[in-house]
Amino acid sequence: MRFVEEYRDANRARALAEQIAALCEPGRQYKFMEVCGGHTHTIYKHGLLDHLPESVTLVHGPGCPVCVIPMGRVDDAIAIARQPDVIMTSFGDMMRVPGGSGSFLDAKAAGADIRMVYSPLDALKIARQNPDRRVVFMGIGFETTAPSTAMTVLRAAAEGVRNFSVFCNHVTILPAIKAILDSPDLRLDGFLGPGHVSTVIGCRPYGFIARDYHRPVVVSGFEPLDVLQSVHMLLTQLAQGRCEVENQYTRVVPWNGNPRALEAINRTMELRPYFEWRGLGFISHSALRLREEYAAFDAERIFQIPGVRVADPKACQCGEVLKGVLKPWECKVFGTACTPETPIGTCMVSSEGACAAYYNFGRFTRRRTEEVTRA
């Protein structure tokens, strides 16, 4: 497959791996956080860790949109879905995320009309096709998906589609990164910046990480060679004593982002004073809601929702995993009580979740890999 296989070439990977090993100072440990769940997925799916020296550790960050949704919001969405005449629409990833009492998939089995869509525009189409039903789109994700929700709201308003609304759970990445940088129990040497978020917001907003926290940032693409090259760029900065924001993903990410997408978000949405993140708690100015002018499309204003905060299960250590304090396998319930079939925490649900990625693809130590492949 052209334009994909080039970024998965084993020979280039080996060459880059040698350069990476050469850049590492003997005896020094390096810890980099890949902010985005898409990176986590790539790392495990392609077995990328086999190309990194033992002294480089990749810590999985909070950038999995499904993983940061608190249980109470899932319950709220299910309460909306259960109301008469409602069709709830959602990205497939959300379907298995457990709330306080079951997931979308459970609610669907119990009679709610919940449909999987690949785009909010598909939800709008369903609304046009079902004028006697109220169609709600479960808006989740960072700045990557927020523009498509915003554009859909604008289109619904322009076309006068009255039976369409959005249950807005969009979040913004910078406050989460800041929360992690401020958390006392974490030591990081640098960040692999989120590629797709950056197509929208650009690279400039990460400046504070380099300036105020003195950590290098490399905005990274999602193919395995992208990630490997980004690690190389971080190590180069450290070796040269630099601390900057760099863009590895230049083929997609413009330095200043996408002004039209930002404009769409800005027109339809505003920052909430605060929002709860699963495992990270309440973070101020970290999420988006629809503006007053678009109240007619705001499911939170149209429907009565319980809005009850549900505490994370006691055994669940998603917060520590999201902050990168614990590796997935270090969580008390990992792989025994919490599995992809019966997830307790959200990190085990989405294929971008650190726990699910590790469970599905990585359940094998480096030592065993060497043993087995030597055989």
Place this chain on the structure above:
Amino acid sequence: MITEEQVLERIRRARERRPRLRDERITLAHGAGGKATQSLIESTFLEAFRNPALERLADGAVLEADEARLVLTTDGYVVSPLFFPGGDIGDLAVNGTVNDLAVMGARPLYLSAAFILEEGFPTDDLRRIVTSMAEAAAAAGVDIVTGDTKVVGRGKADGCYITTTGVGVVRHALSVDRVEPGDAVLVSGPIAEHGVTVMLARGELDIEADLTSDTAPLHDIVAALLEAVPQTRMLRDATRGGVATVLNEIAKASGTAVVVDESAVPVRPQVGGACELLGIDPLYVACEGRFLAVVPAECAEAALDVLRSHPLGAGAARIATVQDDPPGLVLGRTAFGGTRVIDTLVGDPLPRIC
């Protein structure tokens, strides 16, 4: 401080426990062919019906009757849409059951067909379906000898559901028990075509690609393989759950490891491209006219020659090797030069494809 390897060992033991059905209701995941399906079958059906023939949980049951050894298999078809590029529910219902017999080493003989029709279903559509069933049966050399028809009220079914049952006579004793470390795993052609075709044919994704389902009767190519390479250990058609699910079944049932060379797995560019866009791994997508064969390593080349000389096997390839360590696990050597686990599918909310 507990180590990663201890945690993995604990997980391995947890995974060996018999799956329990905890859900209060059936969800779509129970029909997706992954772990949820497995827990439903083992904790409900197997528990209630337990007997030696069923316990093998193979594609069909091998039955002894007087002098003859027969294979009996049954399958329900609920594909949506009913008509898709390369086929329809009719030929799918015949080919699927013929293939289940073929990969058990049996010559397919007779089929039954039961129809559940929804009130209001166009008779022209039914005629089209039945015609393609008749053609598929003729191509496979089987007769449809008995059947049943039920009609349910509008909205109680999705147009037309078909269940076919097949009987065949065993020609070759194939079994997963015969798989040994060192064996080679072959696939008869490019994978994932049926599943991707049907997903796109539903028209919900706004992706267009020049794709057709691979639905085809495998009895002939299987017979050719078994005649030329009687040492063949086992065969399995890679339907729901795809190639990855079959490889996991082989690894678990035979207590071996299967190591897949991911770059050797044949995937047509259109299929691979659609899978990339949808975020789906082709290894987990259903085929309806492809099978996996496990053969002794020294027979691999001969087996590939036979497969490739058949019209249905032109794209056959060796994709994996069986080894003894780590038992029960499928590992992928990625094209990127890394190693990963290839696990059984966890029920994904994917559309109905067969």
